[in-house]
Amino acid sequence: MSLSVEKKLSAASSVTLVDESPSNDKGEMCGSKYEIDDSCLRAYLDRVRSTTGVVASPHHEPDHAGIFRALEKRIISINEETCSPGEENSFFVCDLNELVTLYKNWRKELPRVTPHYAVKCNPNPKLLYYLAQMGVNFDCASKMEIAQILALGIHPDRIVYANPCKMSSYIRFAEKQGVLYTTFDNVEELHKIKKFHPSARLLLRITTDDSTAQCQLSTKYGAALSSVPELLQTCQDLQLNLVGVSFHVGSGASDFSSLYYAIRDARWVFDLAESSFTLPALTLLDVGGGFQLHSFKESSQVLRDGLEKFFPEGCGVRIIAEPGRYFAESTLTLATHVIAKRKVNDDEAMLYINDGVYGNLNCILFDHQNPTPRVLHHSDKFHYFDFDSSAPPHAVSKNHRYKVSIWGPTCDGLDCITKECYLNKDLVVGDWFYFPHLGAYTSSAATPFNGFDQIADTIYINEEEAQANIASL
Numbered sequence: 001m002s003l004s005v006e007k008k009l010s011a012a013s014s015v016t017l018v019d020e021s022p023s024n025d026k027g028e029m030c031g032s033k034y035e036i037d038d039s040c041l042r043a044y045l046d047r048v049r050s051t052t053g054v055v056a057s058p059h060h061e062p063d064h065a066g067i068f069r070a071l072e073k074r075i076i077s078i079n080e081e082t083c084s085p086g087e088e089n090s091f092f093v094c095d096l097n098e099l100v101t102l103y104k105n106w107r108k109e110l111p112r113v114t115p116h117y118a119v120k121c122n123p124n125p126k127l128l129y130y131l132a133q134m135g136v137n138f139d140c141a142s143k144m145e146i147a148q149i150l151a152l153g154i155h156p157d158r159i160v161y162a163n164p165c166k167m168s169s170y171i172r173f174a175e176k177q178g179v180l181y182t183t184f185d186n187v188e189e190l191h192k193i194k195k196f197h198p199s200a201r202l203l204l205r206i207t208t209d210d211s212t213a214q215c216q217l218s219t220k221y222g223a224a225l226s227s228v229p230e231l232l233q234t235c236q237d238l239q240l241n242l243v244g245v246s247f248h249v250g251s252g253a254s255d256f257s258s259l260y261y262a263i264r265d266a267r268w269v270f271d272l273a274e275s276s277f278t279l280p281a282l283t284l285l286d287v288g289g290g291f292q293l294h295s296f297k298e299s300s301q302v303l304r305d306g307l308e309k310f311f312p313e314g315c316g317v318r319i320i321a322e323p324g325r326y327f328a329e330s331t332l333t334l335a336t337h338v339i340a341k342r343k344v345n346d347d348e349a350m351l352y353i354n355d356g357v358y359g360n361l362n363c364i365l366f367d368h369q370n371p372t373p374r375v376l377h378h379s380d381k382f383h384y385f386d387f388d389s390s391a392p393p394h395a396v397s398k399n400h401r402y403k404v405s406i407w408g409p410t411c412d413g414l415d416c417i418t419k420e421c422y423l424n425k426d427l428v429v430g431d432w433f434y435f436p437h438l439g440a441y442t443s444s445a446a447t448p449f450n451g452f453d454q455i456a457d458t459i460y461i462n463e464e465e466a467q468a469n470i471a472s473l
């Protein structure tokens with residue numbers, strides 16, 4: 001780091017303000033503008049969790065009746081003994097009205113924050129179309145994702161090309177298509193952008209503490225605060241159009257102190273750019289993804305409070321986010337078929353199903369998920385509403401008599417959905433499982449390994465309700 005850059009860094013770090021912070025139970029404030037007292041922040045977060053926890057899922061139950069009807073209709077139409085290859089494949093049910101409910105809930109909890117859906121999470125064309133109809137914008141990671149969104153007739157200004165390390169040819173593609181917003185976190189990227197897309201509107205992605213998130217991203221992306229002065233200096237020297245800051249607190253985040261700290265750090269970057277450089281005032285904050293339905297009340301409360309302290313309404317900064325999982329997870333249900341069984345004894349078996357970790361259940365490997373298999377069809381009867389049909393080892397009851405391991409269809413031993421699970425029914429070949437809430441980071445990373453179909457069929461439900469609800473938004 002150069003001396004002048006170091007001076008700018010220390011000058012900016014010493015700036016403090018004495019406005020409101022979250023307080024602990026005794027009413028003591030959690031510190032000044034950049035310095036946060038960790039114990040106060042913890043007390044504040046505990047309070048947020050205890051008050052929002054009782055309504056952890058502020059959202060209605062999924063449309064179980066609609067999902068069940070779609071599953072039942074498809075399964076009744078399949079005769080496992082006579083069907084052609086492919087007809088008994090696993091398939092999704094996608095509830096389009098769920099998307100509208102989720103969006104309404106987003107607007108209620110985070111009215112200041114414009115969502116840019118992270119296409120990587122699930123690029124299902126109909127899901128993207130409905131999100132676009134509602135006015136949701138998009139976060140794209142590659143040329144293909146940009147092209148897919150533009151093909152929907154979306155204006156390029158509604159896209160953030162949120163990948164800090166891009167191929168030069170992809171930068172040229174973005175430039176040609178008029179996609180202006182993009183992220184960066186290193187000096188070399190700035191030189192590429194100067195060469196291939198000099199009018200791009202840049203968001204400096206900073207690192208976060210995402211050590212407790214389900215999927216960590218800051219191991220790979222994000223500038224350390226110590227490198228921010230050099231990056232600002234490079235933007236200034238190259239006369240690039242820096243417009244703001246972005247971060248991501250990790251996908252499947254659970255400790256929202258990282259969100260609060262990240263907003264504080266972003267404020268520090270905004271102030272440093274203004275106080276120590278001749279850059280125009282920054283006007284855009286991108287708070288990334290990491291939102292989940294079950295903790296959305298809590299994360300929203302922390303985000304609202306963090307914004308209120310560091311970027312209060314009227315401060316001239318537009319706030320956007322890049323949610324993926326929040327929109328996709330509960331919208332899709334997967335149904336899979338038992339294709340083989342190896343009995344170990346009367347109460348124990350290995351079950352083989354027609355989807356696995358190389359297909360739509362790749363989330364077990366790539367996304368650290370533990371999807372819940374539930375019995376859908378057994379002995380000529382549907383059991384969708386028996387939500388207690390399966391149990392993991394720690395939750396097993398005497399009702400769950402049958403111990404199973406569940407395996408995918410490929411020849412790889414790694415293709416295991418669960419090594420130990422307990423069912424209340426003795427499943428056989430031809431029976432069906434379903435996996436609720438399986439829309440996030442599933443179909444987007446499925447492979448054709450071993451020659452199995454890569455793309456599963458999707459049945460859409462509640463399309464009319466969704467259309468009517470969108471019209472009344």
Ligand SMILES: Cc1ncc(COP(=O)(O)O)c(C=O)c1O
Nearest residue numbers: 118251252289290322323324325
């Ligand atoms: C840059 C970026 N934005 C947004 C997301 C979406 O995150 P989430 O699905 O946790 O909301 C991701 C996920 O990897 C990401 O890498």
